[in-house]
Structure formats: C-alpha cells, structure tokens
Amino acid sequence: MQEEQQPEAAADPMSSSDAPEDGPKETSSISQNISDADAFKILLEMKLQKRQKRPALPSTVTELDTEDGSKVYVVGTAHFSDSSKKDVVKTIQEVQPDVVVVELCQYRVSMLKMDEKTLLKEAKEINLEKLQQAIKQNGVMSGLMQMLLLKVSAHITEQLGMAPGGEFREAFKEASKVPFCKFHLGDRPIPVTFKRAIAALSFWQKVKLAWGLCFLSDPISKDDVEKCKQKDLLEQMMAEMIGEFPDLHRTIVSERDIYLTYMLKQAAKQIELPRASENEPRKYIPSVVVGVVGMGHVPGIEKNWNSDLKIQEIMSVPPPSASTTQSYLQRLTEVPQQ
Numbered sequence: 001m002q003e004e005q006q007p008e009a010a011a012d013p014m015s016s017s018d019a020p021e022d023g024p025k026e027t028s029s030i031s032q033n034i035s036d037a038d039a040f041k042i043l044l045e046m047k048l049q050k051r052q053k054r055p056a057l058p059s060t061v062t063e064l065d066t067e068d069g070s071k072v073y074v075v076g077t078a079h080f081s082d083s084s085k086k087d088v089v090k091t092i093q094e095v096q097p098d099v100v101v102v103e104l105c106q107y108r109v110s111m112l113k114m115d116e117k118t119l120l121k122e123a124k125e126i127n128l129e130k131l132q133q134a135i136k137q138n139g140v141m142s143g144l145m146q147m148l149l150l151k152v153s154a155h156i157t158e159q160l161g162m163a164p165g166g167e168f169r170e171a172f173k174e175a176s177k178v179p180f181c182k183f184h185l186g187d188r189p190i191p192v193t194f195k196r197a198i199a200a201l202s203f204w205q206k207v208k209l210a211w212g213l214c215f216l217s218d219p220i221s222k223d224d225v226e227k228c229k230q231k232d233l234l235e236q237m238m239a240e241m242i243g244e245f246p247d248l249h250r251t252i253v254s255e256r257d258i259y260l261t262y263m264l265k266q267a268a269k270q271i272e273l274p275r276a277s278e279n280e281p282r283k284y285i286p287s288v289v290v291g292v293v294g295m296g297h298v299p300g301i302e303k304n305w306n307s308d309l310k311i312q313e314i315m316s317v318p319p320p321s322a323s324t325t326q327s328y329l330q331r332l333t334e335v336p337q338q
Contacts, residue, residue: 037274040180044273047096047179051288055094058087062298064305069286070268073097076295077167085170088292092174095288099267100175101186102168103260103293109185111165112172171292186263186291188256192317196255199318200247255314257300262309264291264301 034042057063057073064072075091077084092100104111175181198206270284293301 035276037276040274043179051096052094055091057094058090060084060087060295061091062302064264064302066265066268066286068270068284070270070289071095071286072264072268072289072291074264074291074293074298074301075167076298077292079164079167079294080162081167082162084167088167088170088290089174092171092178092290095290096178097175097181097290098271098287099182099184099289100171101184101260101264101267101289101291102171103187103297104165104168104185105187105189106185107190108165108187112169167292171290182267184263184267186260186267186293188259188315192315193252193256195317196314197248197251200251201245205245205248253296254300257297258304258309258314259311260291260293260297261301261304261307262311264289265305265309267291 055073058075060076062074062076064074066072073091073095075084075088077087172183175183268287268289271287273283273285275282291301
C-alpha cells in the first residue's frame with residue numbers, strides 16, 4: 001500500500017470575511033477595480049506588519065529553518081494540557097503563519113469539530129459497537145490495538161476530566177483568524193501505523209502488550225501531565241509498556257517522527273506571489289509554518305530535519321497471512337514454554 005507523498009490540506013479555515021476587524025476599514029477606500037494581485041499584496045502586507053520579527057515564544061517552541069529561508073516553529077505539547085493550548089495560541093498570534101500543521105490524520109480530524117463535552121463523553125465510552133467498527137476497518141489485531149490505545153486515552157480522560165486534543169482545536173481556531181493561513185494534517189494515517197505496528201510484533205509480544213493495556217489503572221494527576229512537557233503523557237505511558245519492543249517503538253514513534261518532519265518541510269515551501277499578468281516574472285517569498293506535535297516527537301523532528309526524507313517505505317503495509325486469524329486462535333490455546 002502506498003500513500004501519496006503530500007496529502008491535501010484538511011481545511012483552509014481562512015476566508016476573506018475572516019480578516020482582522022481593522023481590515024475592511026483600511027481597504028474600504030480602495031477602488032473596486034483593484035486587481036486580485038494588488039488586493040492580495042495589500043492583505044499580505046497587513047499580515048506581515050502584524051507578524052513579530054522577534055517573536056516572544058514559549059519555551060516549548062523549537063525553531064527550524066529551511067534552505068530557502070522559510071521558518072518552522074514546532075510547538076511541543078502534552079495532549080492533555082491547558083498550558084499547551086496557551087502555548088499554541090501564543091505562537092500562532094506571534095508569528096502569523098502561512099500554514100499550521102497538526103499531529104492529526106484524516107481518521108482523527110473529527111476531534112477538531114467536536115466540543116469538549118462531546119469529546120469527553122466519546123473518549124470515556126468504549127463499547128462493543130466501537131470495537132466491531134475498529135475491527136471492520138482495520139482487521140482483527142489492528143482493530144484490537146486501536147481499541148486498547150483508546151482505552152489508554154480514556155483512562156487519562158477519566159482521571160483528569162479533560163478531553164484530548166485541545167491544542168489541536170486551539171490551533172484550528174487560531175489559524176482561522178490569520179489571513180491566508182492554511183491548515184494541514186501532518187500525521188501518518190493511523191491504520192497504516194497500527195498495521196505496521198502489529199506486523200512488527202510476534203504473537204506473544206502482542207498478547208503481552210494487550211495484557212498490559214487491559215490492566216492499566218495507575219492514577220494520574222494534572223501535575224503529572226505538566227511534568228510530562230518533556231515527553232507527552234500518552235506517549236510516555238505507551239513507551240513504558242512497549243520499551244521491551246524496539247520494533248513497536250520504531251513504528252509508533254520513530255517512523256511518525258520521519259513522516260511529521262516530511263510534512264512540515266512540505267508545508268514550508270516558498271510562497272509564490274500573484275502576478276498581474278502572465279508576462280510578469282514569478283516572485284517567491286519564504287513561508288512561516290507552525291507545527292503542533294506531541295513533545296515526544298520534537299527530538300525526532302530535529303534529528304531528521306536536515307535529512308533527505310523518503311516516506312514510501314514507511315507508508316507500506318505488510319500483507320497479512322491468509323491464515324492469520326486462525327493462527328491467532330490456535331496459539332491462544334497453546335501454553336507458552338517457560
């Protein structure tokens with residue numbers, strides 16, 4: 001299975017009607033015959049004037065540069081953190097980006113549109129219907145893996161009374177306030193991650209991992225979440241359980257580091273300015289990008305930033321054996337040798 005190298009943006013939350021309140025006042029005296037190119041330049045100039053040359057950024061932000069002069073500000077977040085939401089808002093307001101990239105894929109984009117109350121309810125409710133749907137979409141083992149990971153997320157949600165992904169919803173809302181700001185989904189599709197993770201494990205490794213996830217019950221405080229600013233809480237809990245499975249860490253963390261880096265670099269391409277006519281030479285300016293990712297991915301993004309990345313290999317899914325399900329059922333009846 002191969003995925004195209006650059007998925008389309010999930011949404012472009014900006015429309016001309018979303019310009020800052022002072023926009024229409026400043027442009028009301030402009031002739032109605034103004035060209036689209038001139039109008040774009042005027043609005044872009046307004047945006048650039050608002051962009052801080054030396055932005056005051058939170059300590060959770062890592063600044064990266066591309067070869068053509070574009071800038072990428074990566075906000076490392078804890079997925080269950082009010083502080084992270086504030087960091088995202090502050091960064092977007094300061095740098096007025098051209099693109100915002102978030103650690104979501106098309107299979108999880110619904111969390112951007114749900115309110116906190118609905119998300120809290122959804123995260124806490126893991127039932128047979130959801131399990132059947134996950135298995136139908138991803139296969140038996142990948143579906144079970146997805147539900148077990150949802151159980152980890154639900155455990156944190158129940159402990160904290162806080163829905164996941166608040167920083168992504170804040171990023172979406174703030175991006176809609178910035179002129180000409182696009183919103184991109186930057187994470188690898190979750191079915192690909194699950195299937196590659198399952199394929200990397202032996203049968204008994206899968207059983208052991210599932211057992212650990214099923215009996216997760218440690219209490220978590222809000223202080224624990226903020227302490228995990230150096231490593232995202234959900235990823236830290238997973239890392240503790242998968243530490244003895246380096247192949248699983250590779251598929252769930254390291255490969256996604258590569259994918260996220262690739263998508264950030266794709267988003268940071270120079271911007272072509274509109275031309276008044278075909279005869280006018282093309283002009284480009286560096287872009288500004290804000291990436292919103294779990295703190296645990298930031299070191300990997302920095303490590304891969306200057307590499308020539310290819311994502312075809314990490315987008316492939318190993319074909320399942322024809323007798324996979326039957327083999328699992330047979331092995332469950334076997335007694336492992338000591």
